[in-house]
Amino acid sequence: MKKSFPPRIEIPVEQTWDLSPLIASDEAFFAGIAEVEQDALAFNQKYAGNITDAEAVVQVLTDYEQLYVKFVPYSAYASLSFEVDKTNDEAQMRASKFGSVASKVGSQLSFVDSDISALSTEILEEATAIAPQFKNYIHQIIKKKAYQLHPEVEKTLAALSSSFDAPYELYNTTKLVDMKFDNFTANGESFPLNYSLFEGDWELETDVNIRRAAFEAFSNKLREYQHTTAKTYNTHVTTEKTLSDLRGYESVTDYLLFDQEVDRTLYNRQIDLITTELAPHMRRYAKLLQKVHNLDKMTFADLKISLDPEFEPMITVEESKNYIEKALSVMGEDYMEMIEKSYSERWIDFAQNEGKSTGAFCSSPYGYHPYILISWTSRMNEVFVLAHELGHAGHFVNAHKKQSLFNSRPSTYFIEAPSTMNEMLMANYLLETATDARFKRWVISSIISRTYYHNFVTHLLEAAYQRKVYDKIDAGESVNANVLNRIKRDVLEDFWGDAVEITEGAELTWMRQPHYYMGLYPYTYSAGLTISTQVSHRILNEGQPAVDNWLEVLQAGGTKTPVELAGMAGVDITTDQPLLDTISFIGDLIEQLEALTAEIETSVK
Incomplete structure (x- = not known):
C-alpha cells in the first residue's frame, strides 16, 4: 500500500537539491537582503530625478541591472527553500521577510522606468545607440509609454507588490498547508x-x-474549500482588471498579453483551433482507453490511465540519467555537461515529502545554475517530466551564457518551447529503440498521455476556461465557486462530447492549477509544443543544421519576439499551419495506437 509522505527532515540529503551555492546560511541571507535594501535606497538618492539625457539613461540602467543581479540569489533562496516544505515555519517567515524587503526595494527602484519614460523617444533611441545591450529594455519602455502612470502612483504600486501576490500565496497555503x-x-x-x-x-x-x-x-x-479558493481567485483577477483599467488597456486580456509580445490573434488561435480540431482525435483516444481497459463507461477520472500499464517500467533516479543522456545527446557536448552536473551537483529535488509543492518546475536564477523541483514516483513517465524541466534549464544555461540579465528571458509565449522540445527528443529516442509492437505502442501512448495530453489538453482546457473567466471580468462581473464550476464543466463537456462522462467533481479541476495566478500562462504550453513539434521534426529530417539553429534560438534569450524566435527555428507561427500540422501529427499517432492495439490483440488470440 502507498504510504503518506514523510516530513522533510527525514528525507535523505541525496534526494534533495543543494541551495548552498545561492546562500551559505540564514545569517548570510538576512544580512544580504538588508544590504540590498540599503543599496536600493542609495541608488534612489543618486539617480531619482537626475535622468536627463542618453548618457544618464545608460549609466542608470548599468547600475540598475547590477543591483538586480545582486538581488537574484536572495530571491531564489527564499522561494526555493519554501517550495520544498510549506509547513516549515522558518521557511515561511523567510519568504515573508523577503517579500517585504522586495516590496520596499521595488518601491525605491520604481522611478527608473517612470523617469526614463518621461524622456523623448529621440533621447531613448540615442541611448540604444550608445549601449545596444539595453535596446530591448528601452524599446519596452517606449512601447509602455502610453500605459505608464504618474511616478508616485508607480511607486505606490511597487510598494504594494507583495499584496498583489497575496492571492497566490493564499491559494498555496490553502492547498498545501490547510487542506x-x-x-x-x-x-x-x-x-x-x-x-x-x-x-x-x-x-x-x-x-x-x-x-x-x-x-x-x-x-x-x-x-x-471551493468558496475560499474562489474568493481568493476572484480577488486576483479583479486586481488584474483594476490594474489594466488604471493603465488604460482595452481589456485585462490585452494587459496580460502585452508583455508576452503577442496579440489576441495568436492567443485565440491556440484555444480555438485546438478546441475544435483536436477534440475529435482525443475522443478517439478516450474510446481506445475505454476499450482496452474494458471499462463500463469512460469517465473524467479515467483519462490519465496508461494504455498498457503492465508494460510501463518503473525506473530509478539513477536509471533516468541514462535515458536522459541518450535522448538529449543530439544537443551536443555542452548540453551533456549540463545534464551531468544537474545530477552530480544536486540541482534536482527528487524527494516526496509533506508540504512540498506539487507538480514540477525549473527555476533559473541569473548567474547561478538552475534548480529543478520534481516529486519522483519511479514511473517511467517521470523521465518525460524531468526531460521537460531540463529543457528549461538548458534554455537558460544557454541564454545566461550569451545574454545580460535584462536580455536573458524571452516572452512567456515562447517559454515552454525548449522544455517541450526535450520531451519530443525523448519521444524520438524511444521510438528509435522500439523493437516490437507492444513497446512501440507504449512509447506512442506515453507521447500522447504525457506530452500532448498534458500540454495540449490539460493546459489548453485551462486556457479555454481562463478566457471565459476574463471575459466575465472585462464585462464588469465577478466570479464565485458556482460560476467557476459551471464554466469549467462547460469547457470539459464541450471538448469531450459524449466520449467521456464528466462526473461529479470534474468541475472542481479549476482549483488544482497555480498557473491561473500567473497571467495568461496555460495556453503557452500548447504554443511552445507547437513550435517544438515542428523543430523536432526538422532535427529528425535535417540533423545538425536544425540542432545548430535551435541552440542559436536558446542563446538569443529575450532579444527576439516569439515570432522572431520561432522564425529562427524555421517555424512561422503567424499562420495556422504549424498548429494544424501538429494536431494532424497527434491524430496520426492515435491512428498508430489503434492499429498497434489491433495487431497486439490479434497476436494474443
Missing part, C-alpha cells in the same frame, strides 16, 4: 491521500475501483 486529506476506502482497503499522491499515483492507478474512489475522495475534499 488535509483523510484516507479513502476501495475494495475493502484503506488508502492514504494527498495532492501529490493523487496527481502522481491515484490518477494513474490501474484498478478502476481504487482510481474512481480516490477521485471521489479528492473531489470531496476540494469541495470543502
Whole structure:
C-alpha cells in the first residue's frame, strides 16, 4: 500500500537539491537582503530625478541591472527553500521577510522606468545607440509609454507588490498547508491521500475501483474549500482588471498579453483551433482507453490511465540519467555537461515529502545554475517530466551564457518551447529503440498521455476556461465557486462530447492549477509544443543544421519576439499551419495506437 509522505527532515540529503551555492546560511541571507535594501535606497538618492539625457539613461540602467543581479540569489533562496516544505515555519517567515524587503526595494527602484519614460523617444533611441545591450529594455519602455502612470502612483504600486501576490500565496497555503486529506476506502482497503499522491499515483492507478474512489475522495475534499479558493481567485483577477483599467488597456486580456509580445490573434488561435480540431482525435483516444481497459463507461477520472500499464517500467533516479543522456545527446557536448552536473551537483529535488509543492518546475536564477523541483514516483513517465524541466534549464544555461540579465528571458509565449522540445527528443529516442509492437505502442501512448495530453489538453482546457473567466471580468462581473464550476464543466463537456462522462467533481479541476495566478500562462504550453513539434521534426529530417539553429534560438534569450524566435527555428507561427500540422501529427499517432492495439490483440488470440 502507498504510504503518506514523510516530513522533510527525514528525507535523505541525496534526494534533495543543494541551495548552498545561492546562500551559505540564514545569517548570510538576512544580512544580504538588508544590504540590498540599503543599496536600493542609495541608488534612489543618486539617480531619482537626475535622468536627463542618453548618457544618464545608460549609466542608470548599468547600475540598475547590477543591483538586480545582486538581488537574484536572495530571491531564489527564499522561494526555493519554501517550495520544498510549506509547513516549515522558518521557511515561511523567510519568504515573508523577503517579500517585504522586495516590496520596499521595488518601491525605491520604481522611478527608473517612470523617469526614463518621461524622456523623448529621440533621447531613448540615442541611448540604444550608445549601449545596444539595453535596446530591448528601452524599446519596452517606449512601447509602455502610453500605459505608464504618474511616478508616485508607480511607486505606490511597487510598494504594494507583495499584496498583489497575496492571492497566490493564499491559494498555496490553502492547498498545501490547510487542506488535509483523510484516507479513502476501495475494495475493502484503506488508502492514504494527498495532492501529490493523487496527481502522481491515484490518477494513474490501474484498478478502476481504487482510481474512481480516490477521485471521489479528492473531489470531496476540494469541495470543502471551493468558496475560499474562489474568493481568493476572484480577488486576483479583479486586481488584474483594476490594474489594466488604471493603465488604460482595452481589456485585462490585452494587459496580460502585452508583455508576452503577442496579440489576441495568436492567443485565440491556440484555444480555438485546438478546441475544435483536436477534440475529435482525443475522443478517439478516450474510446481506445475505454476499450482496452474494458471499462463500463469512460469517465473524467479515467483519462490519465496508461494504455498498457503492465508494460510501463518503473525506473530509478539513477536509471533516468541514462535515458536522459541518450535522448538529449543530439544537443551536443555542452548540453551533456549540463545534464551531468544537474545530477552530480544536486540541482534536482527528487524527494516526496509533506508540504512540498506539487507538480514540477525549473527555476533559473541569473548567474547561478538552475534548480529543478520534481516529486519522483519511479514511473517511467517521470523521465518525460524531468526531460521537460531540463529543457528549461538548458534554455537558460544557454541564454545566461550569451545574454545580460535584462536580455536573458524571452516572452512567456515562447517559454515552454525548449522544455517541450526535450520531451519530443525523448519521444524520438524511444521510438528509435522500439523493437516490437507492444513497446512501440507504449512509447506512442506515453507521447500522447504525457506530452500532448498534458500540454495540449490539460493546459489548453485551462486556457479555454481562463478566457471565459476574463471575459466575465472585462464585462464588469465577478466570479464565485458556482460560476467557476459551471464554466469549467462547460469547457470539459464541450471538448469531450459524449466520449467521456464528466462526473461529479470534474468541475472542481479549476482549483488544482497555480498557473491561473500567473497571467495568461496555460495556453503557452500548447504554443511552445507547437513550435517544438515542428523543430523536432526538422532535427529528425535535417540533423545538425536544425540542432545548430535551435541552440542559436536558446542563446538569443529575450532579444527576439516569439515570432522572431520561432522564425529562427524555421517555424512561422503567424499562420495556422504549424498548429494544424501538429494536431494532424497527434491524430496520426492515435491512428498508430489503434492499429498497434489491433495487431497486439490479434497476436494474443
